Amino acid sequence: MITTDILIIGAGPTGLFTVFEAGLLKLNCHLIDALPQQGGQCSELYPKKPIYDIPAYPEILAGDLTHKLMEQCKQFEPGFTLGERAETIDKQEDGSFIVTTNKGTQHKAPVVAIAGGLGSFEPRKPLLDNITDFEDRGVEYMIKEPEFYRDKKVVIAGGGDSALDWSIFLSDIASSVTLIHRRNEFRGHLDSVEKVQELKNLGKINLITPAEITGINGNGKVENVEVTKKGEEPILVETNHFIPLFGLSPKLGPIANWGLEIEKNAIKVNNALDYQTNIPGIYAIGDVNTYPGKLKLILCGFHEATLMCQSAYQIINPGKRYVLKYTTVAGVNGFDGTRKEAPKAVVKAIQ
Amino acid sequence: MEQDINITIIDREGVKHQIEAPTDMAMNLMEIVRSYELAPEGTIGICGGMAMCASCQCYVLSDTELPEMQDDEEAMLSEAFDVKENSRLGCQIQMTPEMEGLEVELAPES
Numbered sequence: 140m141i142t143t144d145i146l147i148i149g150a151g152p153t154g155l156f157t158v159f160e161a162g163l164l165k166l167n168c169h170l171i172d173a174l175p176q177q178g179g180q181c182s183e184l185y186p187k188k189p190i191y192d193i194p195a196y197p198e199i200l201a202g203d204l205t206h207k208l209m210e211q212c213k214q215f216e217p218g219f220t221l222g223e224r225a226e227t228i229d230k231q232e233d234g235s236f237i238v239t240t241n242k243g244t245q246h247k248a249p250v251v252a253i254a255g256g257l258g259s260f261e262p263r264k265p266l267l268d269n270i271t272d273f274e275d276r277g278v279e280y281m282i283k284e285p286e287f288y289r290d291k292k293v294v295i296a297g298g299g300d301s302a303l304d305w306s307i308f309l310s311d312i313a314s315s316v317t318l319i320h321r322r323n324e325f326r327g328h329l330d331s332v333e334k335v336q337e338l339k340n341l342g343k344i345n346l347i348t349p350a351e352i353t354g355i356n357g358n359g360k361v362e363n364v365e366v367t368k369k370g371e372e373p374i375l376v377e378t379n380h381f382i383p384l385f386g387l388s389p390k391l392g393p394i395a396n397w398g399l400e401i402e403k404n405a406i407k408v409n410n411a412l413d414y415q416t417n418i419p420g421i422y423a424i425g426d427v428n429t430y431p432g433k434l435k436l437i438l439c440g441f442h443e444a445t446l447m448c449q450s451a452y453q454i455i456n457p458g459k460r461y462v463l464k465y466t467t468v469a470g471v472n473g474f475d476g477t478r479k480e481a482p483k484a485v486v487k488a489i490q
Numbered sequence: 491m492e493q494d495i496n497i498t499i500i501d502r503e504g505v506k507h508q509i510e511a512p513t514d515m516a517m518n519l520m521e522i523v524r525s526y527e528l529a530p531e532g533t534i535g536i537c538g539g540m541a542m543c544a545s546c547q548c549y550v551l552s553d554t555e556l557p558e559m560q561d562d563e564e565a566m567l568s569e570a571f572d573v574k575e576n577s578r579l580g581c582q583i584q585m586t587p588e589m590e591g592l593e594v595e596l597a598p599e600s
Contacts, residue, residue, distance in 0.1 A: 180537075184537055184540070184542055184543075185537075185540060185542070188540065257532060257536055263571070263600070265571070266571050266572070266600075297569065298565065298568055298569055299565075299569065320568070321568045321569070322564075322565075322568045324564075324565070324568075326561075326562075326565035385569050386543075386569065388536065388543060388545070388600075389536060391532070403530060403531035403532060404530060404531055404532025404533065405531065405532065429531075
């Protein structure tokens with residue numbers, strides 16, 4: 140069981156900044172995120188795109204913002220459970236919560252801060268009636284362990300970087316790789332596109348474009364997929380695995396069943412005070428919350444995180460006195476023993 | 491207002507809305523839909539308008555002349571679901587006075 144002071148659901152900009160603000164109050168944080176890396180949308184959707192409304196940054200790339208937030212909070216040694224989705228929450232008799240992920244990892248904390256953005260990123264599934272019957276029986280939406288595909292026949296569908304990159308990677312491992320895309324053009328790094336071209340010419344990747352998967356067949360597991368090329372009769376391609384890589388889309392997911400008040404696909408909070416939800420001890424900050432006048436901006440998430448931490452302090456340290464301190468005056472005392480502080484003014488006589 | 495144009499949007503429940511869309515606020519069709527709350531928040535414009543999610547896909551029903559599709563819109567639509575010949579991404583259609591009379595239908599949520 141992982142224990143912490145504030146359990147943060149979501150490792151996007153708001154969640155990461157919460158670590159810093161909590162750290163100033165000597166509160167520990169642990170973050171859970173469904174994605175395998177920190178940064179949320181900023182790193183998953185648009186790491187190379189600029190943001191222009193972060194105060195004091197006339198322009199910053201979303202990926203760089205993530206790195207700077209990690210750098211800013213690192214002395215408070217946050218813990219991370221990445222690549223796992225927060226699934227259930229159970230209130231304990233002592234008022235604390237136990238949050239369990241889809242992989243069974245348990246986390247216990249007196250305060251839970253949901254900074255889940257638009258929700259957890261889930262793979263987009265092709266619209267094939269029986270696809271769910273074959274999930275984990277030959278249909279996988281994500282490649283976790285490439286060795287799993289050794290000497291197997293693999294069909295990959297998609298036209299972006301992940302479809303290209305995995306086709307390249309698996310061409311050395313699988314017995315055959317077929318790449319199917321609706322168009323002749325792919326959207327990916329030039330290197331990857333050229334590499335696929337080369338492997339196609341060498342006969343190591345079987346490329347079928349412009350085409351779509353129109354059916355999956357098999358008895359208990361995938362045996363073949365039906366591929367329809369534009370204007371042609373469908374053909375059957377024998378395969379052990381069908382891997383559709385059509386990107387990820389965010390879904391509020393299991394959080395929607397935690398008994399929280401939901402409005403407009405977001406969690407209602409008390410914005411007059413501390414961004415607490417209808418369940419005391421559970422807060423919602425950043426894009427995941429809603430209140431009158433809400434704006435889904437990173438800078439608003441930072442503000443909400445800061446106020447939330449002050450309120451969380453009172454839950455964790457009931458009745459204990461505290462006043463806001465300025466970092467310029469008080470410095471920053473890391474949990475790792477480091478200390479940042481403003482240089483002292485020199486006091487020296489001028490003769 | 492003189493900069494406003496009249497357009498028709500059929501929402502995902504099939505309800506037809508005749509609305510006035512400003513053309514002087516650099517708004518795109520996805521943002522117009524959100525400003526009138528014709529689709530629930532969180533189901534449209536998820537990526538914020540970067541042609542990266544297709545949640546604002548719509549079918550163009552009128553023969554209004556629209557800006558030509560750019561590479562990123564075309565690439566996104568080639569990976570999206572429920573795509574038809576007349577599919578466009580609302581976020582890539584900036585409102586201009588020439589679009590008076592535009593009629594679109596929102597594609598299903600996916």
